[in-house]
Amino acid sequence: MIVRPVAGWMLVVALQAATAGTAAAAEEGGFECLLEPWQVIEVRTPVDGIIGAITVNRGDVIRRGQPLVELQSQSEKAAVELARLRSKLEGPLSTARNRNDYATKRQVRLTDLEKEKFISMQARDEADAEKRLAEAELLTALENRELAKVELLRAQEQLALRTVSAPFAGVVVDRMLNVGELAEAGSGRKPVLKVAQIDPMRADVALPAALFGQVKVGSKATVRAQVGGARFNAVVRSVDRVIDAASSTFVARLEVPNPGDKVPGGSRCSASIEGVAPAARQRP
8 A cells, every 4th residue: 555655656756756857958948869879880700609708797898909709719729720730831832843943954954065066956845845845844833832822811811700890989888698608790790799889979959940951060069968968069960861750850960079978968959050950959
């Protein structure tokens, strides 16, 4: 019997708080908005594999390029070392060069002897053929060296696919898999992590249709966060080209700097945009 009055009282308090927030925004002549991360992505691995390491946990701050997830990669590392060894082999190339040098010198000697009539023309022709074969072997050795370098690059790329790095600076929102579990590639598979970019933030402002054409990309704006009450200078980054028929509104997206990650995502806010007449700011 005590629960119902308490629940009703909490509901009244919540409604009063929401009304106060709306009234505060109206008093400032701004539009209501919501501060959200600039982007939130699900981190998946580009290939299937067993997770060998996850270097972050939920709530951790990450920097761009920081390794986040590493798959077990013993075979890929061995393939890289094998390809690196093949790319540095000197034996076949050295043998082909020595054979080509010998064939070149022998061809010169036999050509001179053939001119003096000391050997037959057939012997000279055999020396020419031997020279051409030696040149072909040298060319093959050089091509194999280049192929080995390409194989090394390919092996390194395959190894790089076993590590996933942060695409931007931000925070880890959630962690869905753990070390030892199977990470599967593909958008329909379970992600390993969810990360968010919170500097800058974005604020989507729903504007009445009467203001369509007045708000321009690049216009300056001011955003006040309800959490902490801080004010931020913002910039309009995009404006809808289509008006929503049901609500008779369109959306302008603001880019809001958030240095030091002072404002958490999900904070309500009010926004005023440069060039919008005060009279037009009043909600219908």
